[in-house]
Amino acid sequence: MVAAVRDTVDRVRSIDVDQYRYGFETLIESEKAPKGLSDETVRFISAKKNEPAWMLEWRLEAYRRWLTMTEPTWARVNYPKIDYQDIHYYAAPKPKKTLSSIDEIDPEILKTYEKLGIPLREVAILEGVEPPPEGESANRKIAVDAVFDSVSVATTFKEELKKAGVIFMPISEAIREHPELVKQYLGSVVPTSDNFFATLNSAVFSDGSFVYVPPGVRCPMELSTYFRINERNTGQFERTLIIADKGSYVSYLEGCTAPQRDENQLHAAVVELVALDDAEIKYSTVQNWYPGNAEGVGGIYNFVTKRGDCRGNHSKISWTQVETGSAITWKYPSCILRGDNSRGEFYSIAISNGHQQVDSGTKMLHLGKNTSSRIISKGIAAGKSQNTYRGLVTAHRKATGARNYTACDSLLIGDKCGAHTVPYVEAKNSSATFEHEATTSKISEDVLFYCTQRGLSQEEAVGLVVNGFVKDVLQQLPMEFAVEAQKLISISLEGSVG
């Protein structure tokens, strides 16, 4: 822990802190769909992906449904009206051809991922040509699927995963190669009619990751997807589907970045998780989309639907998220606790600074018997930001013995920000036990003075206090991500004091 904190502080020092670190743009040619959304746009995307007819039908049905829906307004976020006809719904790096190895990827894109510190060149590392990145032990591997604008550009360690029977590939490939699995599970957790943004995603999603872990298999490595929006005026609509078959286990990590832009960019993803009997899925996110500048200009609108279905008995789904970016975050990773004795967990760190608006939380829907859930939410508001936790815990009338524990802690830095907690609790079964605890605190002058008197600078002091505040959640992250997350937390809070 100590080394990690030192590392965090040193790294923060070594970069230009006023700059969003990932705000560079990659100059590559790309192929885009014309602006706007129509029947033709949906057909265009489906054709680009060489999709079978059933997939196109599925998309068109979603599109027609979307036309009848209205954008939700209940979240505590304010933004100018989005013109859905002024967005490109598809952008792919050119030239578009089938890639047989990483070497065929546009070097500019590879450079982008290098700048992001994402290890696509696992082959070289394995061969011993390149040393593993610092802090990453050689025997600890992470398979990566990299999505650039709308298209998956590389998936690593495919062969090794195949040996274990694990399918990890871009969803566009899975639609072609494993249609039976996709047909069975796509939209089974987040139906096409679910909500405005999810329905939009169903119509126009272009890529994302697909994971299937066969019965009894413990996935031999962490799976990871990095999403990057590059093109101007482009929406990113990725779709992720993860299925853990009976008795299997998988840990999946997701990271996100985007260039700095004056205009806002739309990101509306859907993630569906299915855990069958005795299976476990651990899903971690470090979200660092561009948050906009100090005046609140630009930044990503992040409207994401993430839901896990504990479909089998004794199954478990655990969400861990570190949310530091985006101008607007609208996101509620949820668990449907359908199987008896299933368990859902939600661990969240949501940081807002500048003019960011976060409305995030979770839903735990207890349907099966003896289901349990745990929610640990840490909201940190600084600058002029607004940070809302919104959560729903329900017990169905058949959910005998349902248990939930919720702890929502908010930390305020400065006096121009706001933290809000909006918990909804509903039990239709009298045997349910739901506990809710909430605290709000401030980093006081006294704490800062105490730390600086011991030799820490103001910013080191804030970093230390915040890292202490979020410790329970950081511990849930895989090691590499925890270090990355700590770093991000400090960067996100630069300029929040003094």
Place this chain on the structure above:
Amino acid sequence: MTALLEMKDLKVRVEDNEILHGLTLTVNPGEVHAIMGPNGSGKSTLSHVIAGKPGYEVTDGQILFRGEDLLEMEPDERAAKGLFLAFQYPVEIPGVTTWNFLHTALNAQRKARGESQLSSPEFLKKVREVAKSLNIPQDMLKRGVNVGFSGGEKKRNEILQMALFEPAVCILDEMDSGLDIDALRIAADGVNALRSPDRAMVVITHYQRLLNYIIPDFVHVMSKGRVVKSGGKDLALELEASGYTQFEDAA
């Protein structure tokens, strides 16, 4: 000999109220100064201004640390120079273990002084030695900084830090507050163990009883923002007998 700490005609205000009206005091290496006075005499203000707590405006006068202008430095720079303030009410920092906090702070100070960073094993060895010498249980290092500590434990944690950072000047602000007699004795033993010819201490206290355990070389009586009387250790006993009232009028 250069004085370690010198306050010259120091005038300090908080918002519109002047709290210190021209305070002068010189502290040399090896000396232990006690500053006594009634509530509201400006004792705690003095300790805060020396350490650089925000919210105080120095309108006139100087504070020199080994001849350098202390008022030009940020609190963390003062700490790195060797100034330590033991707090009357140490704060709690949940989720940050004591040993993590100490390691981070010590390395920050060392970095500011251009010294090498201590690795975790090096630090652990050092902090264990220091804790042992002060009879502080290892267990305390693993707990969150001051979280759930008793009054006595909090003060011992301050003394542990003092021993670890090896400052040139230690200011102890009302160290006796909230301590029973046994805890006070233990804390005082810790302080006494740190007395050395190179180090100076400024002990701020309302009551004489602390000075039974930490015997000062000089005693200063503060009233209404000034030092109104200075003397040897006997002055404390004199005060205990006659109280502060005589000085209230003198000020």
